[in-house]
Amino acid sequence: MSGWPGRFCGREFLAALVFVSLGVSGCLFLTVDPAPSLTLVQGTDQVELYNRSSSDLRIWAVTLDGAAPEIEEPGRIVPPDGFYRIRTDGLRSAMLSAAGRGSIEKRVALDVQLSDSASRSYLASFTLLVKMTSGAMTLKVERQSLRLAGAYRTAGQSPADSTPALSSGARAPISGPSRG
DSSP: OTTSOSOOOHHHHHHHHHHHHTTOOSOOOOOOOOOOOEEEEEOSSEEEEEEOSSSOEEEEEEEETTOOOEEEEEEEEEOTTOEEEEEOHHHHHHHHHHHTTSEEEEEEEEEEEEEETTOOEEEEEEEEEEEEETTEEEEEEEEEEEEEOOOSOOTTOOGGGGOOOOOSSOOBOSSOOOOO
C-alpha cells in the first residue's frame, strides 16, 4: 500500500478499506462536526450560558419555568468562549412571593433553542433547583441535556411557532468531550 499515510484512525481505516475495495487509491478523511458544548453558570438574578464550542451558536428562544418564551429576533449570536445572559429576576420575584419570610425550594425547567454554524437546531434543557431562603436565591443545575431538534426557522415562521415538544426521547449530555 505505497503512498498511503502511515497512521490511520478507525474511521480513516474503514474509509481506506472502502476505497481499496472500489479500486481507488488514496485516503478519505472523514470529519464529524461535534454537537455544541455548553455550560450553564449561575449568577445573581441571572444565569449565563457559556459557549464552549469552537464555532458560533445562535440563540433563538429561551423558556424559563414554563413562561412564554423570550424570542431573539433574528437570533443572538454567541461566539466561542462567549456568554448569553438569561435574566432570572422574574423567577426571583415569584419565589420571594411564595416564600415570604420563610424558605422555599422548587425545580424549574430552562429550555434554550439554539442552532450551530451548520444550521442544525438543538434544544438545550436544564433542570434547576431554586432555593429561596430569607430573600436570598440560589440556583443549582441538577440535570442538563442537549438534543437535536427540528428546524426552528421556516419562511414566515418565528422560533415560537416551531418550538419542539419535550419528550422522553434520547438525550445526550450537554457538554462534549473536554478539550486538552
